[in-house]
Amino acid sequence: MNVYSFKDIAVLTGAGISTESSIASFRGQNGLWKNYRPEELATPQAFAKNPELVWEWYALRINTVLKAKPNKAHYLLADLEKTRKLTIASQNVDQLHQRAGSKNVLELHGNISHSRCLQCANLDKLKIDFKHPPKCSKCNENTRPNVVWFGESLPQNTFQKAIQAFQNCDLAMVIGTSGVVEPAASLANLAKSKGAFVLEINPELTPISQIANLSIRDIASTGLDNLINN
Numbered sequence: 001m002n003v004y005s006f007k008d009i010a011v012l013t014g015a016g017i018s019t020e021s022s023i024a025s026f027r028g029q030n031g032l033w034k035n036y037r038p039e040e041l042a043t044p045q046a047f048a049k050n051p052e053l054v055w056e057w058y059a060l061r062i063n064t065v066l067k068a069k070p071n072k073a074h075y076l077l078a079d080l081e082k083t084r085k086l087t088i089a090s091q092n093v094d095q096l097h098q099r100a101g102s103k104n105v106l107e108l109h110g111n112i113s114h115s116r117c118l119q120c121a122n123l124d125k126l127k128i129d130f131k132h133p134p135k136c137s138k139c140n141e142n143t144r145p146n147v148v149w150f151g152e153s154l155p156q157n158t159f160q161k162a163i164q165a166f167q168n169c170d171l172a173m174v175i176g177t178s179g180v181v182e183p184a185a186s187l188a189n190l191a192k193s194k195g196a197f198v199l200e201i202n203p204e205l206t207p208i209s210q211i212a213n214l215s216i217r218d219i220a221s222t223g224l225d226n227l228i229n230n
């Protein structure tokens with residue numbers, strides 16, 4: 001398969017593309033949720049019940065993410081974007097695609113780098129070892145992480161752009177996602193239903209494997225490298 005024979009590429013990425021940057025994924029071996037139950041931490045209800053606990057957990061994650069560096073897979077996608085139309089819809093909140101140089105990135109689940117004021121919606125950039133729970137720099141009210149939690153809607157404008165990208169692409173690449181969290185997971189089905197070639201890169205079998213035209217059972221860096229450079 002020659003990736004350069006496609007003109008319009010839409011890429012769905014998940015936590016697996018960042019494990020080589022030492023950020024733990026959610027599910028699978030060493031997944032984050034093995035130690036922390038998501039319903040205790042990543043829901044509006046959990047935050048309402050115990051904002052300090054949720055902020056404490058996010059502070060740990062934010063420190064990990066801010067110290068992490070993009071890996072080869074992030075850089076390969078950024079390079080590919082220089083040669084053709086390419087949109088990345090990422091479920092990741094770590095901004096490693098942007099830091100690798102990708103320009104056309106849709107953050108389906110927000111990003112972890114900012115707090116959002118519960119009163120005035122102001123976004124404040126968070127630094128390593130920030131004091132938590134952080135207060136809004138504008139109005140001193142309480143804030144929350146600027147991410148999408150279980151049970152919350154995706155940012156509609158961003159998701160609409162992702163739908164367009166997957167509807168119009170001729171190649172949909174699905175990299176490092178377990179493909180179980182909706183509505184992001186359905187983007188691959190959408191591309192397939194519109195006639196796109198669906199390519200998955202994941203060391204494990206996922207629900208996406210059933211619809212993929214090709215599943216590459218490899219980690220993101222070497223899977224992409226072989227695909228692009230061979």
Ligand code: OAD
Pocket residue numbers: 013014015016017019020025026027028031038042091092109148149150175176177178179180181201202203204206218219220221
């Ligand atoms: P998951 O943790 O569910 O899945 C990670 C996937 O990456 C698994 O299928 C692994 O097999 C695969 N994987 C692991 N290492 C890899 C590597 N080096 N290269 C390629 N693949 C690798 O992560 P997501 O699918 O991103 O949502 O999870 C989706 C959403 O669930 C997250 O965005 C988050 C979570 O709840 C919210 O927080 C709203």
